[in-house]
Amino acid sequence: MIKIIQCLAVCLVLCLSVSTGFSQVLPPPSNVTAMDTPNDDGSSITIKWDAAPEDSGISGYQILRRLAGGGLEEVGGILPAGTTTYVDSTIEKGNAYAYIVRAVSATEATVESEETAPVSGSGEWFHTGKIPLLVAMLLFSAAIVWNIYDARSGKEIFVRRIPGLEAVDEAIGRATEMGRSILYSLGLGRVEEVPTIASMTILGQVARRTADYETPLRVPCRDPIVMNVVREVVRTAYLDEGRPDVYNEENVFFLTESQFAYAAGVDGIMVREKPAAVFLQGQFFAESLILAETGNSIGAIQIAGTDSEHQLPFFIAACDYTLIGEELYAASAYLSREPMLLGSLRGQDWGKLFIFGIIVLGVVLELAGVNWITTLLQRVS
Amino acid sequence: MKRQVPLILCFAFGIVMILTQFSPHSFSQGIYEEVISWTLIISPFALVLATATLIQTHVARIQRRTDHWQYSFVVFVGLITMVVIGVPFGPQHQAFEWLYTNIQVPMDATMFSLLAFFIASAAFRAFRARTFEASLLLITALIVMMGNVPVGDLIWNTVLGWLPLEDGASKARQWILNNPNLSARRGIILGVSLGVISQSIRIILGIERSYLGGGD
Incomplete structure (x- = not known):
């Protein structure tokens, strides 16, 4: 009797196990496709499959790939259950890979999809x-371009008044009258950055006027390449004005590449030399207010300009005039009045x-x- | 010729670099990375030139006995010390690192910390309620400052607890940052972006050539 009961219990347990097992059969990932990832350099393949029903018991996916003639290898680890796309960026260009998506359940049961056709990555010439x-x-x-060439016909072009640029002559005139120098900082930008190039253009125009008035123009630079280009800009401006004798190469000098050391250096020049006008044009970061407030404290007329919207409030608060954003780029046209x-x-x-x-x-x-x-x-x- | 060659190079490289932004192919990306890496070649030469200029400037200051010329010796002491330790032993050397960590970093931090005082003095000037705009700025700044500090909401809930808006200080601050502030910033960013494109086109076409040293 006991044996019969034991047999019945074993059968019951077996039946329960089998029925539970059958109820958790994982559906294999369907419609698995592998294709070359569009708009890339050919270094990846995208694998897609259909989303499994929520009650499928799938807790994640594994991606297996096979190099032609080779064995299966797993890539990318376990992906979350809701995933339907995987980008394999670890392929070697020129090789074809076939993929299998393996569904994994919480009990670590697995089921694999059919293997896709081999696919290789190829780079696209146009995105x-x-x-x-x-x-x-x-x-x-x-x-x-159309407006540039239209302007060559000699049509009058209206440009709204920019107070910051109108004040350039006032600032240079003030420095000349006071017999003091003008300090021009291009900020921390490198030579390849557009604000720095825009600043060099303004500097060229400022240098033309200082050449006329024989006002010393001091330009401390943070970047050695910028310094060399700036020297050429200022020298040419003085030559164009017929005053090469007034040009002093030592007035355009390298200070330091360190951000706050540069700020300290420029502040030191301001405090010692007390320039009558300070131009802060270009790319500035946290040192913007340190420079502008020191310039304010020595009573210099300050004209600032930057395209960094985070530094603009500091300049507006501490400087007399500020070129806001795009006005920095309009400066060369505004000052030179060249039709093009x-x-x-x-x-x-x-x-x-x-x-x-x-x-x-x-x-x-x-x-x-x-x-x-x-x-x-x-x-x- | 001195002007034409740089202009032709600028045009050619400008166009090629624009095209690489629209082509993900490894060939075009290779060109992009190659050209960018060329700038690394220029940097060491420029650094030598910069060091020469630095020495030249400070030697001249010492020779002419200009104001505070004695400080130029400090520049030479710093320069020579870092070169003597850095060149033979490398930047990972203990002494080099010690000098960097205990001299340069604290000095940088000192300059940076000055910013707090400069913000206070600039804010004092900017927030003087002399005009309608300045008054508006003052009120807005007060709200943002209130919303930024934890006690702001406590003050709001205590003083203005009868209002149907809980934690109003931080909510008002967030509204100001998300709406008027962000709108103004985006307007500036749009203008700057168009300005950058316009400036780039002028440079590529050779119309803007002042960076070459003159407008002609």
């Missing part, structure tokens, strides 16, 4: 996702008008429940 960006860039460039440069400013304004139009249109369409502009812009970004 199709950047077409809208390319179109926008071409349109904007065309507007600028002014034309590019008008092209820039067309770009702004276009963006403004897109924003207004986007807002109106969103309010009307149409969101294709928002979707397009999100896709581009």
Whole structure:
């Protein structure tokens, strides 16, 4: 009797185990495809599969790959249950790989998909996702180039008054009258950075005027390459004004590459030499207020300009005039009044008008429940 | 010729570098990385030139006995010490690291810490409520400052507890940062971006050539 009961118990346990096992059979990942990742340099393959039902018991996935004629190897570790895509960036270019997606349950039961056809990665010559960006860039460039060449016809181009640039002559005149020097800092930017190049352009215009007035122009530089280019800019400005005798190469000098040592150095020059005018034009970081406040404390007329929106409030608070953002780039056209440069400013304004139009249109369409502009812009970004 | 060659090079490299941004192919990315790495070659030469300029400047100061010329000796002491230790033993040497950690880092930190005082003095000037704009700035700044400190919400809930808005200081601060502040910032960023593109086009086309040393 006892044996019968024991046999029945064993059978019951076996039946329960078998039925539980059958109820947790994992479905294999379906529709597994492997393809060359679009818009990359051919260094990755994308594997996709269909999402499993929530009650499938799958707790994760493993990706297995096989190099032609080789064994299976696991890549990427365990992926979370909801994953349906994996990008294998560890492939070797030129080799074809076949993939298997393995579903894993909490009890470590596994089931594998069918093996995909071998795929190899190949680089694309054009990033199709950047077409809208390319179109926008071409349109904007065309507007600028058209305006530049239109300006050559001699048409009068209106440019709004920029107080910071109007004050350049005032600042130089003040320094000349007081018999003091002018200090010009290009900030911490490297030579390849656009704000630094814009600053050099302004410096060229300032140097022309200081050459005329014979006012000493001191330019401490943070970057050795910037220093060399600046020397050439200032020297040419003095030559163009017919005053090479006034040019002193030692006035354009290297200070240090260290950010705060540069700030200390420029502050020291300000405190010792008390320049009547201070120009802070270019790329600035945390040292912006240290420089601007020291300039303020010595009573110098200060004209600052930067494209860093984080430093602008400091300059506005501490300087007499501030070129805000794009005004830094408009300075060369504004100061030189060259028609071609002014034309590019008008092209820039067309770009702004276009963006403004897109924003207004986007807002109106969103309010009307149409969101294709928002979707397009999100896709581009 | 002195001007034409740099202009041609600038145009060619400018166009090629733009194109590499639209081509993910390893060939074009290779060109991009190669050109970027060329700047590393220029840097050591420029550094030698910079060191020569630094020495020249301070020797001239000592020779001419200009104001505070004695400090130029400090420059030479620092320069020679770091070279004598750094060149033969490398930057990982204990003495080099000690000098860096115990001299340069504290001096940098000192300069940086001055910023706190400069912010206070600049804020004092900016927030004087003389005009409508300055008053607006003052009120906004007070709200943002209140929202930034933990006690701000406590003050709000205690003093303005009768209002239906709980933790209003931090919420008002967040609203100011997310709406008027972010809108203004984005406006500036858009203008700057267009300005950068415009400036780049002028440089690539050779219209803006002052960086070569003159406008002609």
